[in-house]
Amino acid sequence: MTIENTIAEHIQKAVSVLYQSEIGIDSIVIQETRKEFEGQVTVVTFPFTRLSKKTPEQTGAEIGEYLKEHIQEVTAFNVIKGFLNLSISDSYWIDQLLNNVLNEGFGQFPANGKRVMVEYSSPNTNKPLHLGHVRNNLLGYSVAEILSANGYEVIKVNLVNDRGIHICKSMLAWQLFGNGETPESSGLKGDHLVGKYYVIFDQEYKKQVAELVEEGQTEDNGKKNAPVIRQAQEMLLDWEAGDPAVIALWSMMNSWVYAGFEQTYNQLGVDFAKYYYESDTYLLGKDIIDEGLDKGVFFEKEDGSVWIDLTEDGLDQKLVLRANGTSVYITQDLGTAQLKYDDFKVDKSIYVVGNEQDYHFKVLFLILQKLGKPWAKGLYHLSYGMVDLPSGKMKSREGTVVDADELMDDMIRTAQERTEELGKVDGFSEAEKADLYNMIGLGALKFFLLKVEPKKRLLFDPNESIDFQGHTGPFIQYTHARIRSVLAKADYKTRISSNHSLELTILERELIVNLSKYPGVISAAAMEYSPAHIANYVFELAKLFNKFYHEESILKAEDTSVRNFRLDLASACAVTINKGMALLGIRVPARM
RNA sequence: GCGCCCAUAGCUCAGCUGGAUAGAGCAACGGUUUUCUAAACCGUAGGUCUUAGGUUCGAAUCCUAAUGGGCGUACCA
Numbered sequence: 001m002t003i004e005n006t007i008a009e010h011i012q013k014a015v016s017v018l019y020q021s022e023i024g025i026d027s028i029v030i031q032e033t034r035k036e037f038e039g040q041v042t043v044v045t046f047p048f049t050r051l052s053k054k055t056p057e058q059t060g061a062e063i064g065e066y067l068k069e070h071i072q073e074v075t076a077f078n079v080i081k082g083f084l085n086l087s088i089s090d091s092y093w094i095d096q097l098l099n100n101v102l103n104e105g106f107g108q109f110p111a112n113g114k115r116v117m118v119e120y121s122s123p124n125t126n127k128p129l130h131l132g133h134v135r136n137n138l139l140g141y142s143v144a145e146i147l148s149a150n151g152y153e154v155i156k157v158n159l160v161n162d163r164g165i166h167i168c169k170s171m172l173a174w175q176l177f178g179n180g181e182t183p184e185s186s187g188l189k190g191d192h193l194v195g196k197y198y199v200i201f202d203q204e205y206k207k208q209v210a211e212l213v214e215e216g217q218t219e220d221n222g223k224k225n226a227p228v229i230r231q232a233q234e235m236l237l238d239w240e241a242g243d244p245a246v247i248a249l250w251s252m253m254n255s256w257v258y259a260g261f262e263q264t265y266n267q268l269g270v271d272f273a274k275y276y277y278e279s280d281t282y283l284l285g286k287d288i289i290d291e292g293l294d295k296g297v298f299f300e301k302e303d304g305s306v307w308i309d310l311t312e313d314g315l316d317q318k319l320v321l322r323a324n325g326t327s328v329y330i331t332q333d334l335g336t337a338q339l340k341y342d343d344f345k346v347d348k349s350i351y352v353v354g355n356e357q358d359y360h361f362k363v364l365f366l367i368l369q370k371l372g373k374p375w376a377k378g379l380y381h382l383s384y385g386m387v388d389l390p391s392g393k394m395k396s397r398e399g400t401v402v403d404a405d406e407l408m409d410d411m412i413r414t415a416q417e418r419t420e421e422l423g424k425v426d427g428f429s430e431a432e433k434a435d436l437y438n439m440i441g442l443g444a445l446k447f448f449l450l451k452v453e454p455k456k457r458l459l460f461d462p463n464e465s466i467d468f469q470g471h472t473g474p475f476i477q478y479t480h481a482r483i484r485s486v487l488a489k490a491d492y493k494t495r496i497s498s499n500h501s502l503e504l505t506i507l508e509r510e511l512i513v514n515l516s517k518y519p520g521v522i523s524a525a526a527m528e529y530s531p532a533h534i535a536n537y538v539f540e541l542a543k544l545f546n547k548f549y550h551e552e553s554i555l556k557a558e559d560t561s562v563r564n565f566r567l568d569l570a571s572a573c574a575v576t577i578n579k580g581m582a583l584l585g586i587r588v589p590a591r592m
Numbered sequence: 593g594c595g596c597c598c599a600u601a602g603c604u605c606a607g608c609u610g611g612a613u614a615g616a617g618c619a620a621c622g623g624u625u626u627u628c629u630a631a632a633c634c635g636u637a638g639g640u641c642u643u644a645g646g647u648u649c650g651a652a653u654c655c656u657a658a659u660g661g662g663c664g665u666a667c668c669a
Binding site: 009026029030034036037042044046049050056080082083097125161163164165166278304314315316319321322323324326328329332354356358359360362371383385386388419420422440448451452453455456457458459464465467468469470472473475478479481482485486488490505520521524529532533536538540542546547549550551553554555556570591592 | 594595596597598603604605606607608609610611612613616617618624627628629630631633634641649650661662663664665666667668669
């Protein structure tokens with residue numbers, strides 16, 4: 001039972017006793033007291049004035065008096081305009097710290113018996129990952145961690161788009177221009193090698209289109225008739241027909257890509273319980289089409305194509321099966337959704353996919369609901385904004401992308417330079433240094449991407465390096481290292497204070513109030529699928545600690561009980577920072 | 593055309609279900625190190641919360657419309 005709940009309940013009683021009225025728990029607004037006023041918890045009294053028929057000030061005073069009398073922890077109150085500010089006893093806050101915040105499981109909710117799937121990453125196998133994928137991966141990973149902290153059993157899956165015309169483009173270009181180049185022979189990471197031929201294909205394609213236009217064809221015809229695109233289309237047909245040579249080439253090039261992706265995923269620190277491959281799932285969904293026709297959810301047009309009419313739901317008519325009986329994107333997604341459910345019987349399923357597919361998922365989920373799938377209500381599209389460059393959209397084909405591997409390497413290198421400038425690595429082994437640079441570089445990158453609300457688009461300027469100071473990952477990592485350094489000096493191991501009757505300083509109290517908010521932040525982050533809440537919370541905590549650290553000495557506190565208490569408090573901050581950052585996939589060092 | 597999303601300080605962003613004088617970071621200017629790590633801390637300056645209406649005791653927050661930007665509206669994925 002939190003203090004807010006206790007207060008809310010007593011307010012109901014107070015209203016009943018004082019004004020002979022009932023008030024719903026929802027209309028009681030309790031918030032944190034603003035710093036410039038005395039107290040920690042504030043009740044907004046405007047909603048009660050209707051019942052009391054008195055001024056907000058009088059009402060506040062009467063309720064404040066009642067609360068002070070009936071709740072032990074409420075030691076004092078003041079009323080300013082319509083706001084009743086309550087002071088909660090120091091012993092309550094100290095107890096919170098020692099018996100709640102410092103507990104092992106603080107911020108980890110007990111298992112709720114529910115299972116949730118998070119699908120993220122979903123790369124194409126014709127090119128390496130870029131910054132947009134990085135945002136996707138970090139979001140997916142973090143949301144999975146957050147749900148896990150909220151008591152869900154989480155299954156992370158990756159649906160790999162390993163077939164289709166785009167892969168054939170890379171394959172064809174490699175056949176035509178590759179001269180048998182391999183990752184070994186070229187020294188290139190497999191995904192980068194394949195991506196290189198994707199770009200070469202596009203260059204060749206454009207050249208051929210230009211030639212055809214030169215010869216008098218229209219732009220559109222040129223695009224259709226260019227020999228390379230024809231060849232790529234043929235290759236796709238051969239692939240679907242199971243042509244052994246094409247399949248062998250496809251397998252080989254895909255294996256290069258997977259080796260490359262694995263490295264990138266390792267570096268990013270993300271993982272998956274299961275991979276789904278579109279080469280296995282692209283034919284799924286036909287039985288769902290039959291089911292939908294039987295149920296009258298779908299209808300067939302004269303040419304044999306199958307549609308759903310969503311005009312009553314404010315959407316359009318949507319094709320779900322071509323006239324020739326082949327699938328479209330949504331057909332296989334219908335099938336894959338069923339497959340994923342059958343595999344794991346999940347209560348919720350999160351799709352981490354960019355916002356350009358908002359309409360697709362709206363339609364997908366609506367169709368599954370209309371089909372009466374009971375699990376359809378657990379589907380959620382975690383839609384996030386594009387990562388744009390100052391020059392506009394990233395395009396792999398044209399090579400205007402921020403490459404994931406290069407960016408991570410850059411960040412780590414910058415971390416190294418910064419750290420060496422500051423001369424902070426005395427006594428580190430080479431391996432420890434490498435690990436530290438990795439932690440800081442990736443910490444900066446991950447925090448940069450995760451601190452922004454997912455649905456907002458993100459602007460990334462490659463010419464302005466990501467900061468290491470201020471509202472950043474390294475700032476928080478530094479705060480953690482600072483605390484650990486103090487704890488190490490004191491040879492601190494575990495909770496040591498027992499004195500509950502200390503008088504707290506303002507900053508100590510503020511810190512505990514802040515720490516107490518952590519579980520609420522975790523559940524809000526899960527509710528909204530937003531790591532940004534956690535990022536901003538941890539930043540606030542770190543900032544507050546730094547202020548405290550600067551103004552009040554821990555090791556040289558005025559007496560032992562204060563010193564021990566501050567060590568516990570500092571430790572609680574370090575642990576909470578660590579936990580919060582872990583939910584973002586960011587590691588924190590003990591020294592930096 | 594229609595639909596969805598976004599708009600807060602010079603820049604990048606917070607602002608929870610409507611609540612007190614709208615907050616951080618960066619950049620600018622000034623200060624703090626014989627004292628637990630200065631990747632830190634303190635201060636100054638910077639805002640008609642895109643605009644216009646509406647609801648309310650009270651609106652950055654909710655509703656309507658407009659403007660600007662992004663995305664979608666494929667028998668591509």
